[in-house]
Amino acid sequence: MxxxxxxxxxxxxxxxxxxxxxxxxxxxxxxxxxxxxxxxxxxxxxxxxxxxxxxxxxxxxxxxxxxxxxxxxxxxxxxxxxxxxxxxxxxxxxxxxxxxxxxxxxxxxxxxxxxxxxxxxxxxxxxxxxxxTLSYWRKRKHLPHVAARVDAASITALADKIRTYFHHTEGRGKNCVVEPFRRGDLDYFFAYPEDYSQQSVEWVDGTFDRRPHNPAFEVVFVYSQKEGSLDLNFRGSNKAMEPLQAMFATAILNLSKLPPDPKDKRVYDLGPLGQKSFQFTPTIGSGIEKVLVKKLRLSSRITQGDRLTVEADATHNANAVYDLLDEIGKSVPLNQYNVTQVDLTAYVADGDKPAKAVSFRISHPNSCSLKYDELDLKLRDMLEASGIEPKEPEQLATTATPTPTTVGA
Structure with missing residues (x-):
């Protein structure tokens, strides 16, 4: 809330x-x-x-x-x-x-x-x-396990690269500052390039007026030397993602260029979530009391683009979505559909406080709306313990059921 x-x-x-x-x-x-x-x-x-x-x-x-x-x-x-x-x-x-x-x-x-x-x-x-509090991070793996450089020259170099890129491609970013911080074994870099000039509606000394100002927009890098990975958060064009990763690699990791990143081919196996009998497996001490399926999106294996969305209030009936799915199954051949998106609500206890409701979404092939704070990491651990985690295609082939499983069975 x-x-x-x-x-x-x-x-x-x-x-x-x-x-x-x-x-x-x-x-x-x-x-x-x-x-x-x-x-x-x-x-x-x-x-x-x-x-x-x-x-x-x-x-x-x-x-x-x-x-x-x-x-x-x-x-x-x-x-x-x-x-x-x-x-x-x-x-x-x-x-x-x-x-x-x-x-x-x-x-x-x-x-x-x-x-x-x-x-x-x-x-x-x-x-x-x-x-x-940020969501929609972009992860880059396969970086060398080298220490991040946080000296003044390296920080200035990163700021200059970001400033030059956005000023050249989008006409903004005339100025930029970068602030480095260390958190555990992670290196955080907060970059603030200058945005386009804006006018905001404000009260100034009792007078209602529009006032021009130059706000900053934000780029956040989180680097793990241990994992050799870089998480990037930027609310802007996807075209800027790889150039920003390359700027970090050259300025902060002292690399000559951004190493290649093999495409992440891992896929969430959402099939089990289409079954009423599926049970989540919270890890011990996580405080997760229950997890409810609130919505399922089913995609046709026969006709590309055909989808069914099934949504129900599971507050008082944990199987509400599946009961509705059973009714739909009387007239629609659900065995011709795959589960491609699931909306879930988890209830997590915190001491003597009432359990907190946390809603999140998992989508095929490998998208999850959970962040990486302490609570969301518990939920990610639960997904892994429950067998709902991204797997390589060969892993899915090895563990797949020989015959198709009917949705809602």
Whole structure:
């Protein structure tokens, strides 16, 4: 479920002593009183906040929103990952930091304490959290297992290549900056080329107007020396994917050119998911309570392009999709169809909290909407343990059933 920010709710989530520390010494905030030991003056506090000059209030709201975004499980994990890098040479300090945050009663307090007391961790943690929210990554394998270069010259070289490419091909990217971070055994590189000029509708000092500005767009690289792989996230033309991979290979890996990448021929075997009798196999300790099939797309093996989509509410009947499929099977020869797409909802427990519903999609041949954060990795492990993972064509041939299996049987 999406989280929505409001300043009033943000104040309510934070203890007065932390808010008082944040506002101490802030220009224009002298009228805010957070000295009460209980939140008996919330309305008065919020009214005083609204009286702060807009220029100062806008700057602080930007910081509040960042703290809000990291006040969740993913944000806390990102904070811990960035702290581990900063404190890798001081085990005692790292242990003390983790224990300091662990005893706090909420992620809101953990995020604000980090912002106030350990601000050196903040930028990297926010970048990691943001990367964990991105979807549709493009992976490149078969890279040599060499260390990523993070010296100033290499970073500048990558920025220059990205800037030159987009300025030449699309007329944007006049400027570019690249920020490197280390997370465990992965190297993250966040690139921010200049985008086309835009006009945004804004309120400026009480006046409603359009204001031109030059935003940045984003390119994110995640390199694994151990795997010899590069994950790339870029919301733009697919034509730019391979050139961006080549820029990374030459500037950061010091290669003369991008190595060839044999086409990924792995295929999801979705056939078993068309069977009512199929059972998922969650890994031990994953917290996955159940997985429901919400939608099936069937593609004809006889007539190319013919498809059937079967969707049902499985909330109260786990077999709702299959019951509907049985009805369709009375008039349609389902043995002439293959399962080519499945929509699933998994319910994952997290301590004493209600199980979280996570919806995702698997499509033939090898597409999956799951990301690579901690929760989605658990779901990927479950798919593998259940036999639903991409396999090479020869593997499928070896494990295939000798005779066709009827969908829905």
């Amino acid at each position: 999406a989280r929505h920010y409001s300043t009033r709710d943000f104040f309510r989530q934070m203890p007065n002593e932390l808010l008082a520390r944040y506002f101490h010494g802030k220009v224009g905030c002298e009228g805010l009183d957070f000295s009460a030991t209980v939140k008996a003056q919330q309305d008065e506090q919020f009214d005083a906040w609204l009286s702060v000059a807009e220029l100062h209030r806008n700057a602080m709201e930007t910081e509040f929103r960042e703290v809000f975004e990291l006040s969740c499980d993913k944000g806390f994990r990102a904070i811990l990952d960035e702290a581990a890098w900063h404190l890798q040479e001081d085990l005692f300090a790292h242990t003390a930091f983790v224990e300091k945050l662990a005893v706090l009663p909420s992620h809101y307090e953990r995020a604000l304490v980090t912002y106030l007391d350990h601000n050196a961790f903040w930028k990297g943690a926010f970048r990691f959290w943001h990367a964990d």
